[in-house]
Amino acid sequence: MRVSFTVNGRRETVDDVWEGESLLYVLRERMGLPGSKNACEQGECGSCTVYLDGTPVCACLVAAGQAEGREVRTVEGLADGDRLDPVQEAFVECGAVQCGFCTPGLVVQAHDLIERVEQPSDAEIREALAGNLCRCTGYEKILDAVRLAAARKAADR
Amino acid sequence: MDFLRPTTWEEALAAKADQPEAMPIQGGTDVMVEINFDVHRPPALLDLGRVPELFTWEQVDGVYRVGAGVPYVRIIEELGEALPGLAQAARTVGSPQIRNRGTVGGNLGAASPAGDSHPPLLAAGAMIEVESRDRGVRMIPAHEFYVGVKKSALEPDELIRAFWTKPASGPQYFSKVGTRNAMVIAVCSFAIALHPEERRVGTGIGSAAPTPRRAPAAEEFLAAELDWDAPLDPAVVRRFEELAAQAASPIDDVRGTADYRRHAISVMARRTLTWAWNDYLRRRAA
Numbered sequence: 111m112r113v114s115f116t117v118n119g120r121r122e123t124v125d126d127v128w129e130g131e132s133l134l135y136v137l138r139e140r141m142g143l144p145g146s147k148n149a150c151e152q153g154e155c156g157s158c159t160v161y162l163d164g165t166p167v168c169a170c171l172v173a174a175g176q177a178e179g180r181e182v183r184t185v186e187g188l189a190d191g192d193r194l195d196p197v198q199e200a201f202v203e204c205g206a207v208q209c210g211f212c213t214p215g216l217v218v219q220a221h222d223l224i225e226r227v228e229q230p231s232d233a234e235i236r237e238a239l240a241g242n243l244c245r246c247t248g249y250e251k252i253l254d255a256v257r258l259a260a261a262r263k264a265a266d267r
Numbered sequence: 268m269d270f271l272r273p274t275t276w277e278e279a280l281a282a283k284a285d286q287p288e289a290m291p292i293q294g295g296t297d298v299m300v301e302i303n304f305d306v307h308r309p310p311a312l313l314d315l316g317r318v319p320e321l322f323t324w325e326q327v328d329g330v331y332r333v334g335a336g337v338p339y340v341r342i343i344e345e346l347g348e349a350l351p352g353l354a355q356a357a358r359t360v361g362s363p364q365i366r367n368r369g370t371v372g373g374n375l376g377a378a379s380p381a382g383d384s385h386p387p388l389l390a391a392g393a394m395i396e397v398e399s400r401d402r403g404v405r406m407i408p409a410h411e412f413y414v415g416v417k418k419s420a421l422e423p424d425e426l427i428r429a430f431w432t433k434p435a436s437g438p439q440y441f442s443k444v445g446t447r448n449a450m451v452i453a454v455c456s457f458a459i460a461l462h463p464e465e466r467r468v469g470t471g472i473g474s475a476a477p478t479p480r481r482a483p484a485a486e487e488f489l490a491a492e493l494d495w496d497a498p499l500d501p502a503v504v505r506r507f508e509e510l511a512a513q514a515a516s517p518i519d520d521v522r523g524t525a526d527y528r529r530h531a532i533s534v535m536a537r538r539t540l541t542w543a544w545n546d547y548l549r550r551r552a553a
C-alpha cells in the first residue's frame with residue numbers, strides 16, 4: 111500500500127509498504143531516517159521513540175498505515191540546521207552518550223518532558239524516562255543532561 | 268493483508284461485519300508486538316485510530332461513558348478524579364510511551380488475565396458496551412466479559428465501543444506486584460472500591476486466575492460484617508483477606524508461584540481495604 115505523512119516538516123510518500131509494517135521500519139528502511147533505533151520491536155526499550163502528532167510513541171508499535179496523513183518528528187528533526195537542540199547539546203556536554211544506541215529515543219523523550227514540565231523534579235525525570243533502556247551509562251549522566259537542559263530552557267523562558 | 272481505515276463508527280462496524288477475521292488495532296501496543304514477532308498474520312488490520320467517537324468520553328445521566336480509544340494518559344489526566352481506581356491502574360501501565368498509545372479498549376480486547384484495567388473495572392462494577400452492525404448494542408457487565416485466558420465475550424463481528432462506570436462514590440485503590448515500578452506485567456494485582464451509599468465493597472483480582480475476577484465471597488462478607496460508622500475491626504480485615512486469597516486460583520509461572528500469588532493477594536486485600544477505609548473515615552469526619 112501507499113503511505114504518506116509529514117516527517118520533520120516534509121511530506122513523504124512511499125509505495126509498496128506491507129500492511130503489517132511498523133512506522134519504525136518505514137522511517138528507517140524506506141525514508142532513509144535511521145536515527146530512531148530498532149532494538150526490541152516490542153515497546154520495551156524506547157530507542158525508537160518519535161513524536162506522532164506531537165506525542166512521544168514507540169514507532170515500532172505504530173502500524174505504518176496508522177501514520178497516514180499524520181505528523182511525525184524524529185530525532186533528525188530536533189536540530190535547527192547545524193545548531194543542536196539544547197537537549198542534544200546537554201547530552202554531549204554531560205557525557206550522557208556512550209555507545210549512543212539509546213540516545214535518539216532518550217533525547218526525544220527528554221525533549222517532550224522539558225516542553226511539558228518547566229522544572230521537572232528528579233522523580234518526574236525518572237518517571238518520564240522509565241521506558242527508555244540504556245545498557246552503558248548507568249543513567250546518572252543522562253539524568254544530569256536532562257537537568258541541565260531543563261535548567262537552560264527555564265533560564266530562556 | 269488488507270488495511271482497513273474506517274472514519275466513522277458505522278463504517279467500522281460494517282467493516283467488522285463484512286470481514287469478521289479482521290483484527291482491530293487501536294493503540295497497537297499489543298497488536299504490533301504480535302505482528303513484529305509473527306505470532307499472528309491476520310488477513311486484515313482494522314485501524315480504529317480514525318474513528319472519532321472512540322476518542323471521546325461523556326457523562327450520561329451521571330454515568331461515565333468512556334470511548335474504547337481513550338489512551339491511558341487521558342484516563343489519568345482527565346478522569347483521575349472521577350475514576351481513581353482505574354487511573355491508578357493506568358499509571359502503572361508500561362511506560363509513558365505505552366500510556367500515550369495504549370487504551371482500555373485494547374486491554375479489554377486482549378482480555379489478558381494480567382491486564383491492569385480489569386481489576387478496577389470489576390471493583391467499580393463497570394459495563395462494557397459492544398456493538399455489531401447486524402445485532403446492535405450489548406451491555407456486558409465486566410464480570411461477565413472475561414470468559415477464558417485471553418478470551419472475552421466479544422463476538423467476531425462485534426467491536427468494543429466504550430465502558431460505562433459511575434463516578435467513584437467512595438475511595439478506590441489499585442495495587443500491583445512486580446519487579447520494578449515501570450514496565451511491569453503484574454505478578455498479581457488487586458483493586459477495591461467502596462460504595463458507601465450502598466454499604467458495599469467491590470473487588471477485582473488480576474493475574475491470579477485464568478481470567479480477571481471478583482472475590483464474591485469476600486464482598487458478601489464485608490457487606491454483612493462491616494460497621495460503616497467505626498474503625499476497621501482487625502478480625503474483619505483478617506477474614507476479608509483470607510476470602511480474597513481463596514477467590515484466586517493462580518498458577519506457577521515465570522513471574523511467580525501460585526503460593527506467592529495467593530499470599531500477595533491477601534496482603535494487597537488488607538492494605539487496599541485499610542487505605543480505603545482510612546480515607547472514608549477521614550472524608551466523613553471532614
Ligand SMILES: Cc1cc2nc3c(=O)[nH]c(=O)nc-3n(C[C@H](O)[C@H](O)[C@H](O)COP(=O)(O)OP(=O)(O)OC[C@H]3O[C@@H](n4cnc5c(N)ncnc54)[C@H](O)[C@@H]3O)c2cc1C
Nearest residue numbers: 153293294295296297298360361370373374376382383427
Ligand atoms: C512495553 C509494554 C508494556 C506493557 N505494559 C502493560 C502493563 O503494565 N499493563 C497492562 O495491562 N498492559 C500492558 N501492556 C499491554 C498493552 O499496552 C495493553 O493491553 C493496552 O491496553 C492495549 O491497548 P491498545 O490500544 O494498544 O491495544 P491494541 O494493541 O490496539 O489492541 C489490543 C487487542 O484489542 C483488540 N481491540 C482493540 N480495540 C478494540 C475495539 N474497540 N473493539 C474490539 N477489539 C479491540 C485488538 O484487536 C487486539 O486484540 C504493555 C505492552 C507493552 C508493549
Ligand code: FES
Nearest residue numbers: 150151153156170
Ligand atoms: S524498538 Fe521500539 S521500543 Fe524497542
Ligand code: FES
Nearest residue numbers: 209212244245246
Ligand atoms: S549509551 Fe549505550 S545504550 Fe545507552
